[in-house]
Amino acid sequence: MKILEANKIHKSYGNKFNKQEVLKGLDIAINQGEFVSIMGASGSGKTTLLNVLSSIDRVSTGSITIEGKEMTGMKEKQLAEFRKHYLGFIFQDYNLLDTLTVKENILLPLSIKKVSKKEANQRFEGIARELGILELQDKYPNEISGGQKQRTSAARAFIHEPSIIFADEPTGALDSKSASDLLNKLSELKRNRKATIIMVTHDPVAASYCDRVIFIKDGQIYTQINKGDEERKNFFKDIMKTQGILGGVQNER
Amino acid sequence: MSVNSLILRNLKKNIKNYYLYVFALAFSSALYFAFVTLQYDPSMDEVSGSVKGGAGIKAASVLLIAIVTVFLVYANNIFIKRRSKEIGLFQLIGMTKNKIFRILTAENFLLYFGSVTIGIFIGFATSKLILMILFKVTSVDDIAKLQFSIEALVQTIIVFAIIYLVIMLMNFIFIKKQSILSLFHVKSSAEGRVKRVSLWEIIIGILGITLIVTGYYVSSKLFSGDFVTMNSLAAAMIFILASVIIGTYLFYRGSVTFVSNLIRKSKGGYLNINEVLSLSSIMFRMKSNSLLLTVITTVSALAIGLLSLSYISYYSAEKSAHDSALTDYYFTNHEDAEVFKTALDDRSILYKEREIEVIQADFDMTDVVEVKTEDSNMTDTSSMVTPVISEQSIEGVNLKEDETLFSGYADIMDQFMSFKAGGDVTLKTKENDLALQFLGTNKESVVPFHFTAGGVPTAIVDDSVFQQLKENYDPEIQIDSMIYIGMDLEDDNDLEKAEELYSSFKFNHHNVSQLDMSKKYKLIYGLTMFIVGFLGLTFLITSGCILYFKQMDEGEEEKGNYTILRKLGFTQFDLLKGIQAKQLFNFGIPLVLGLFHSYFAVQSGWFLFGNELWTPMIMVMCVYTVLYSIFGILSVLYYKKVIKESL
Numbered sequence: 063m064k065i066l067e068a069n070k071i072h073k074s075y076g077n078k079f080n081k082q083e084v085l086k087g088l089d090i091a092i093n094q095g096e097f098v099s100i101m102g103a104s105g106s107g108k109t110t111l112l113n114v115l116s117s118i119d120r121v122s123t124g125s126i127t128i129e130g131k132e133m134t135g136m137k138e139k140q141l142a143e144f145r146k147h148y149l150g151f152i153f154q155d156y157n158l159l160d161t162l163t164v165k166e167n168i169l170l171p172l173s174i175k176k177v178s179k180k181e182a183n184q185r186f187e188g189i190a191r192e193l194g195i196l197e198l199q200d201k202y203p204n205e206i207s208g209g210q211k212q213r214t215s216a217a218r219a220f221i222h223e224p225s226i227i228f229a230d231e232p233t234g235a236l237d238s239k240s241a242s243d244l245l246n247k248l249s250e251l252k253r254n255r256k257a258t259i260i261m262v263t264h265d266p267v268a269a270s271y272c273d274r275v276i277f278i279k280d281g282q283i284y285t286q287i288n289k290g291d292e293e294r295k296n297f298f299k300d301i302m303k304t305q306g307i308l309g310g311v312q313n314e315r
Numbered sequence: 316m317s318v319n320s321l322i323l324r325n326l327k328k329n330i331k332n333y334y335l336y337v338f339a340l341a342f343s344s345a346l347y348f349a350f351v352t353l354q355y356d357p358s359m360d361e362v363s364g365s366v367k368g369g370a371g372i373k374a375a376s377v378l379l380i381a382i383v384t385v386f387l388v389y390a391n392n393i394f395i396k397r398r399s400k401e402i403g404l405f406q407l408i409g410m411t412k413n414k415i416f417r418i419l420t421a422e423n424f425l426l427y428f429g430s431v432t433i434g435i436f437i438g439f440a441t442s443k444l445i446l447m448i449l450f451k452v453t454s455v456d457d458i459a460k461l462q463f464s465i466e467a468l469v470q471t472i473i474v475f476a477i478i479y480l481v482i483m484l485m486n487f488i489f490i491k492k493q494s495i496l497s498l499f500h501v502k503s504s505a506e507g508r509v510k511r512v513s514l515w516e517i518i519i520g521i522l523g524i525t526l527i528v529t530g531y532y533v534s535s536k537l538f539s540g541d542f543v544t545m546n547s548l549a550a551a552m553i554f555i556l557a558s559v560i561i562g563t564y565l566f567y568r569g570s571v572t573f574v575s576n577l578i579r580k581s582k583g584g585y586l587n588i589n590e591v592l593s594l595s596s597i598m599f600r601m602k603s604n605s606l607l608l609t610v611i612t613t614v615s616a617l618a619i620g621l622l623s624l625s626y627i628s629y630y631s632a633e634k635s636a637h638d639s640a641l642t643d644y645y646f647t648n649h650e651d652a653e654v655f656k657t658a659l660d661d662r663s664i665l666y667k668e669r670e671i672e673v674i675q676a677d678f679d680m681t682d683v684v685e686v687k688t689e690d691s692n693m694t695d696t697s698s699m700v701t702p703v704i705s706e707q708s709i710e711g712v713n714l715k716e717d718e719t720l721f722s723g724y725a726d727i728m729d730q731f732m733s734f735k736a737g738g739d740v741t742l743k744t745k746e747n748d749l750a751l752q753f754l755g756t757n758k759e760s761v762v763p764f765h766f767t768a769g770g771v772p773t774a775i776v777d778d779s780v781f782q783q784l785k786e787n788y789d790p791e792i793q794i795d796s797m798i799y800i801g802m803d804l805e806d807d808n809d810l811e812k813a814e815e816l817y818s819s820f821k822f823n824h825h826n827v828s829q830l831d832m833s834k835k836y837k838l839i840y841g842l843t844m845f846i847v848g849f850l851g852l853t854f855l856i857t858s859g860c861i862l863y864f865k866q867m868d869e870g871e872e873e874k875g876n877y878t879i880l881r882k883l884g885f886t887q888f889d890l891l892k893g894i895q896a897k898q899l900f901n902f903g904i905p906l907v908l909g910l911f912h913s914y915f916a917v918q919s920g921w922f923l924f925g926n927e928l929w930t931p932m933i934m935v936m937c938v939y940t941v942l943y944s945i946f947g948i949l950s951v952l953y954y955k956k957v958i959k960e961s962l
Contacts, residue, residue, distance in 0.1 A: 142881065145884035147884070159595070161596055171883055174588065174885060186584070
């Protein structure tokens, strides 16, 4: 079942005289329960794509539907409503509120949805235990490590059981051990909770944890590869190879 | 790009941030100029001649300078910190510190003296208005007209130039002290980092609240007779001041954190958006501003308190005049009274007359008076000089030969002594002592203050006793007169005509016109109120601006949080609601605390100033609250912009 569908999305910045086209007619479809990563060089438009898909930015033309709901025409208020029910976010720089404890940060999305306190606590315990941060619940973000922060951020993204989770370079600021920890947890959560994850990354290792990798170049889809039943190691090699071709062409120009 | 165009561009870019600064600066220079103009104005003589108004206004202008200097230095500190990145950048591209300082100086020069010039123009334009307000509150009938005063202009320019130099010096020191690296980081190090609430803070928090409450409690006991000597009264006042001010500081330092932490704990980690934006932010930020907030709270309380008290005095001027004069006019000499009566009769102005003989006599009141004070001149109860009148002078009083009633007992007396409900007193005439039965006191005064030394009760005795006293009084203790002739006009509309007559005569003995007296009171209290009012207003505006600037900084710093929250699906409206709650606390806590402080201060001693507490005090408080809220509202509008731009 397709959970997200984007058709011919264009995005350009600037005015009439000085236009910079970042996305040039992309088509993307994501299935329920898929873990997809978007890769590409700097400036290829991958972050813009993620912003557009996650309703933080607006497309110039084209349409995006999530769970059958057309997003492009929505007003600001409807978009906020939409985000709160259907989307979860994980960011490179964690984006935790410094003044809130780990638990308070994680419970934030529930407070908008007016979930009962008892249920909120149950959900918190579930997700925090899965991510191994239950004992950190009363600590402030500046008292925990980067990996723990990112797991907190992940817990916040999962707690309200959104349809899609967007992750923007979630391993970008982590050391390799914490990064692989986090990616293992994400894959686990994806399996257990049947969550859909779209991740932007330029780290091939991170991408190798996914089911599918979409390569973007100059605002268009260059190619995509599926993991299928392959081992992660082999999939990683495939990704490296594709990236090599992608980068090579770029360098020659 | 040349340095000059750099300066102009910077100015253009920053002017939006500075509009309140410009406003506050223009306002204070306008007010200062207006005050100085008043000082040099010849028409002030009428106000100043009688009550040294010139000195008052001069003192006020000095205070005004102090307030403005502190404000400008503080605001400048906030601004230069905000621009530290820019300064670091200039250094990075190879500009010398001196050159940067020159750029900043030039930029500030334009902004500063631009505002001061605007201020002086406004000051000149409004000084007539201010003078009119002054004449209005002091009931001086004079047409306000002003000339442009060169002296005032020069003085204003010199004062503000000096303040400018001080600010530049601060900037110079700031720039000299910084290295490129630290300039980039200055903003983040300015605010305290998020820390766990420690036991120490809990103690401080509880201590703060306790100190404030103790101070309030003692202040409510201040004039209720527990502190009887001047020394203990002074000690109690110092204790109240110290305990409330230190308490306020600890309150911001710990109590706010402590209380909001308690609320947070009770939520078990499940905070709604209002709590996220208000509680969590205030909890950590109030602490770092505690000194500033303490100063603002204390001075606001002082301003509200003084304003309330002077307004109470002003408001009660007519009543006070009535209390001390009793009738529209009174004379202490038959000839003077006759002259005035004839004049009134000629104009056919109707009046009621009362004539009371008053003799000062020595009483032994050991049996009925309990002295509370230890001040030596009040303690001798066996010999107390008291005015005595006959029962026949007062309607509705009928005493037996051996009875006496004390009338006109002032509340203030309670401070020093109290009367028992009954007992025996001895009236000492020159020849013999008369034993009288004391029937108690009542509050209604029967003779003017002139005879009662401002508050001693008057003894009413049986006519036969009075006649005996008349034969045998002690001339040593008599005041300049033994007769009180009071006149009340039947129709208040005649008051103007009568007053005209009254002022056309020159009387030889003590006499009082109640209208004249209340005018004099109004002049004194009106001037006080005027000065305190404008000083208070300046303080309000400058402190409001400082809080606003702080909030601007906070808004910029928290922008990242708003981005996160909006990404999580909170709407701009949700966030704005949270911000409103936050500002309610940010501006509300200092305001409410200031109001409480001034309430207890006024409550403890207001009766020394007048006889109406609530109306004047509540009016002052409401005006203050409304003006103060404007800054809260402005800051919410600023946040609205920040939130809008955050995604």
